[in-house]
Amino acid sequence: MDNKEYARILKEIAILRQIRGDNVFKIRAYENGSRAIENLTESIEDLMDEGDITKLDGVGKSIAREVKALRENGVSPAHNELLEELDPGLLELIRIQGLGPKRIKLLYDELGISNPEALRKAAEAGQIAELxxxxxxxxxxxxxELDRLAESGGRTPLPAARAMAYAIKDQLEQVEGVQQIQVAGSIRRGRETIGDIDIVVSTGGDHDPIFDAFVSLPEVGEVLVRGNTKTSARLRNGIQVDVRIVETDQFGAALHYFTGSKEHHIKLRTRAKKMGLKINEYGVVARETGETVASKTEEELYEVLKLDFIPPELRQGGDEIDRAERHELPDLLTAEDVRGDIHMHTTETDGRNSIEEMAEKAREMGYDYIAITDHSQAVAIANGMTPDRFKAHIDRIREADKNVDGITLLPGIEVDILKDGSLDMDHELLKECDWVVGSVHNNFNLSSEEMTHRLVTAIETGLLSCIGHPTGRVLGGRDGYAFDTETVLQKAADYGVALEINGSTGRLDLNAEWAAKAKARGVKLVLGSDAHSTRGLEDIFFAVQQARRAGLTKSDVLNSLSATQMAELRS
DNA sequence: GCCGTTTTCGGCCCGACTGTTTTCAGTCG
Incomplete structure (x- = not known):
């Protein structure tokens, strides 16, 4: 069983206990325990083998006992007991906005409602209103809400949500009276899927004109909440947007508050309390005097709490506060550290722009180099290259390199890793390349053993620079293929093959969790946009953000190397 | 249930908004 599964069971215990009406702090303890295990980069089972998991922050005797039972018998006594007393269908009801534990309990006790279907029937029959x-x-x-959930199913992939959020922000920015405005929430933290969009605004004047402008935007469907400081609306595409307005000198505090995460806030506020301070969305306040000691910027907020600044991507409710106190936060990778992009396509296969156009755009973005990596022939649908075409393509890349000033073009390829692990290209031609991305594009449904063998065999050719979109997952779509993580990471480390953090909007693969795991095993990471057009090059942003969430620094990613150093990696 | 720079007992983040209420519980983030 992997960490996620343990975390899920503990989370379900928390939800069911909430519905049962248990002590709220006990419930939080299970939530904390669940998150502690979810955030681990090591396997919880390995930790159990090594020693005592109660050393983990948030895991005590009781939770350790549940985890142990889960591992040994496949069931948790506490989870089982709750499911016998209540109903597993209740776990679905908690996802419905407006229904919390108290109302779910009421519906269950009074009307016997234990799943969304029963809830709909009762609502349509008018029974709910009578409670x-x-x-x-x-x-x-x-x-x-039932209709909406049936339609959309919940969370939106980060890239799509981010685009919508910035479209709204850009329009609101034009409204008179708006002084500062920023997209906050899980988009700012870089979570890979988004529940809703949060926008923070500061003004010195009236709030009404800003809210009026917001609710009249063409994207806005229905207004859900309209107060003096907060307005929420549902967009026509179903996504909820919350806009919060504060005074100018409260912007930092509000931005921080609205960026979250909830768990980060709980830990931070607990710390503040011990220091005689209180944090809310308006500032940090001394409890005794009521004096505001920080509010304008996030930097000043962390400063008064005697912490190093914690970047949004790290505000996950894990150990970031302890690390900030000890000055041990990683110096996170920034966009400026990325000197080149190593994964992109041109009109030679399925891209929309020429080699030269990609190079021009990359130079505008400030890159020193790019690798051109078109498909090999196995990807027929993308017009993949035969060896002959590839040979000519390498020559064209070299020619273009001479003709385009100010940027180095590295001849490369995204070569398919075939079902048996062999590479879909002449090895001699691969040796001529400065950069080789090896990717899996078909036969996803192999057994874990077969897929592991496939990847290991490919790595052992010694011809790959990196594995492209290594897990094969599609964001909000198919899961990654099955393979043995430890074996593949170990092989990649042994052969010096990097793993890609693919920033293309449909993938984000590796995600932050995986990237952190790879780093912990001594594997290098490399960021690629997988661009199929000049516009697509900008998707490197999402790779940078996942890298930051994973706690990666400049030295963890190959993109911080120079063109010469990159080419030398293969010699 | 977990935790400890006042604590092994006594705490555990904080405020906005809605709907159903005559002063507040429930939910959300």
Whole structure:
């Protein structure tokens, strides 16, 4: 069982205990324990073998016992007991906005509702409105929410959500009275899927004109909440947007508050409390005097808490606060550290722009070099290259390199790793390249043993620079293929083959969790945009953000090397 | 249930908004 599975069971214990009405701090303890295990880069089972997992922050005797039982018998006693007492269907109801544990309990006790279907029936029959504390409006909202969930299913991939958020931000920025505006929330933290969009605005004047402008945007469908400081609306495409307005000198505090994560806030506020301070969305306040000691910027907020600045990507509710106190936070990779892009396509295969056009755009972006990596012939649908075409393509890349000033073009390829692990190109031609991305594009459904063998065999050719989009997952789509993580990471480390953090909007593969795992095993990472057009080169941003979430520094990624150093890696 | 730079007992983040209420519980982030 992997860490995610342990974390899921503990999380479900927390939810079911909430519905049962247990002590809120006990519930939080299970949530904390769940997150502690989820955030590990090591396997929890390995940690159990090595010693005592109660050393983990958030895991005590009880949770350790549940975890141990889960491993040995495949079931957790506490989880089982709750499921016998309640109903597993209740776990689905918690996803419905507006329904929390208290109302779910009420619905379950009074009407026997234990799943979304039963809830819909009861709402349509008008039974919900008759319950104590519920009414017509609540009933109507539940029906709407059920429709929405049935349609969209929940979270939106980061790249799509980010584009929508910035479209709204750009429009609101033009409204008179808006002084500062920023997209916050999980988009700013770089979570790979997004629940809703958060935008923070500061103004010295009236809030109403700004909210009026917001709710009249063409994208906005329905207004959900309209208050004096906060307005929420649902876009026509179903995504919820929350806009929060504060005074000018409160912007830093509000941005911090709205960026989250919730878990980071809980830990930070606990720390503040011990220091005689209180944090809310308006600032850090001395409890005794009521004096505001920080509010303008996030930097000043961390400063008064005697912490190094914690970048948004690291505000995950793990050990980042302890590390900030000890000055041990990693000096995270920045976009400026990326000197080149090593994965892109041109009109030779399925790209939309020529070698020269890609080079021009890359130079504008400030790169020193790019590797041109078109497909090999196995990807027929993308017009993959035969050896003859590839040979000519290498010559054209070299020719273009001479003709385009100010940037180095590295001849490369994205070569398919075939079903048996062999590479879809003449080895002699691969040896001529400065950069070789090896990728899996078909036969995803091999057994874990077969897929592991396939990847290991490819690495052992000694011809790959990196593995492209290594897990094969599609964001919001198919899961990655099955293979033995430890074996492949070990092989990659042994052969000096890097793993790609692919920034293309449909993938984000590796994601942050995997990238951190790779780093912990001594594997180098490399960022690639997988661009199929000049515009696509900008998707490197998402790779940088995942790298930051993984805690990677400049020295962890090959893109910080010079063109010469990159080419030398293969010699 | 977990934790300890006042603590092995006594705490555990903080505020906005809605709907159903005559002063607040529930939910959300």
């Amino acid at each position: 104590e504390g519920m009414g017509e409006k609540t009933q109507e909202k539940i029906l709407q």
